[in-house]
């Protein structure tokens with residue numbers, strides 16, 4: 700048990716091809732500490748808008764069930780998302796709304812880290828605090844610090860190659876992942 704790698708999954712809040720947040724999420728596996736495996740959850744793209752009639756008539760969408768099961772199997776979740784209009788993008792809120800209605804709600808007691816990146820200078824800070832508020836209701840164990848807010852992210856990536864290039868950002872993310880791995884081991 701002691702030597703089992705920590706399993707961390709990433710939930711991406713952007714649907715955009717060429718998303719800066721997708722670039723950040725894709726950089727994480729190489730920055731992970733030893734004995735930690737980071738992989739991406741399925742896309743939230745095709746999840747219908749939450750509707751309790753739909754839930755009653757058709758059950759939970761397969762994509763929601765798949766995301767939920769992978770979260771249950773994981774030791775921790777990193778939410779990687781842009782800020783939309785000073786808050787949480789609708790698509791991300793939508794999947795959280797679906798997840799929140801599941802029996803054996805997968806985020807309850809789950810260690811979570813948040814990474815926001817945006818084109819604005821404060822890197823999605825306002826989204827981050829709204830997301831934390833939502834995760835209180837889901838009873839997730841959100842790591843307080845270090846907080847990652849990737850400001851002016853368009854200047855920190857190579858869009859052609861789809862890679863994060865800013866060394867300070869890479870170093871910060873590496874530190875946050877090490878802290879998250881410690882956090883998971885402390886709280887679980």
Ligand SMILES: Cc1cc2nc3c(=O)[nH]c(=O)nc-3n(C[C@H](O)[C@H](O)[C@H](O)COP(=O)(O)O)c2cc1C
Nearest residue numbers: 713715718719720721781782783784785817818819
């Ligand atoms: C609907 C919408 C709302 C936005 N609101 C904000 C905002 O509140 N703060 C901010 O810094 N950037 C905002 N932006 C700009 C995003 O930071 C930018 O589109 C960024 O590329 C989104 O992340 P992505 O590349 O991962 O999709 C907004 C963009 C859209 C499309």
